[in-house]
Amino acid sequence: MEDFIAVSPNSKEILNSAKLLQSVNIHALIFGEIGVGKKTLAKYIVPEARLFSPQELQKDIIDGVLSLNKESIIIDKIEHITNVDLLLSWIEENEIRVIATTEALSLNNKLNDIFSITLSIPPLSQREDDLKLLTQKFSNEASQVLRSEKIVPSKLMLNTSKNAHSxxxxxxxxxxxxxxxxxxxxxFLENYMLTNLKGENSYKDFVYLFEVPLLKAAKKKYKSQVQMAKHLGLNRITLRKKLDIHKELL
Known part of the structure; x- marks a missing residue:
């Protein structure tokens, strides 16, 4: 089982709360963006618990194939439960303890009321020490799996848009x-374009694949738009127009 990375101060507080939940038989909800470690934390709280998706659990309850009683379960993405009354009735009848994860900011009121505590896991962008440790962990993993020499940290391209997943x-x-x-x-570019080539404005549609990475690299390398324009061979008005066109991707 993967460990929940808790080096940053806010992560340590969450882990301490999770340790308390190991010995307290109450329902708990774990909230956070994709890839922040919700399922890992849930498994830390109830290591032996069975993990269910909402669709799978509802089907099993309706089919009457579950023989759980006075046990703990993990429900991943509980916001996708469609028959709340069915679930709550089954939980009560079988004295089931639920540790659930969610990406939703709000849940059905009946569902939300069963949880005595909610643990909110911040994104990696707010957990600097965790990010460093995860980067080191994934770098070691990639080096071993791909049988490659370790890459110096400055050469790693880090995407945290989906936290640990990305x-x-x-x-x-x-x-x-x-x-x-x-x-x-x-x-790679040719194959991507060949797959997605359509319509009558393909040149305009694909030009960002060249311009965006070039502009992003220039922004990192040069200190000002004056230097960027000089080294890219563009006049400053043209550069500003391109920066404005691609501002959402930059």
């Missing part, structure tokens, strides 16, 4: 990127 993927990509050259990059 972080792991971006680190693996960083290792793969070390082994490819221009020919492979052009091949």
């Amino acid at each position: 972080l792991r993927k971006s680190i693996y990509f960083s290792y793969l990127f070390e082994t490819i050259g221009e020919d492979e990059i052009l091949m």
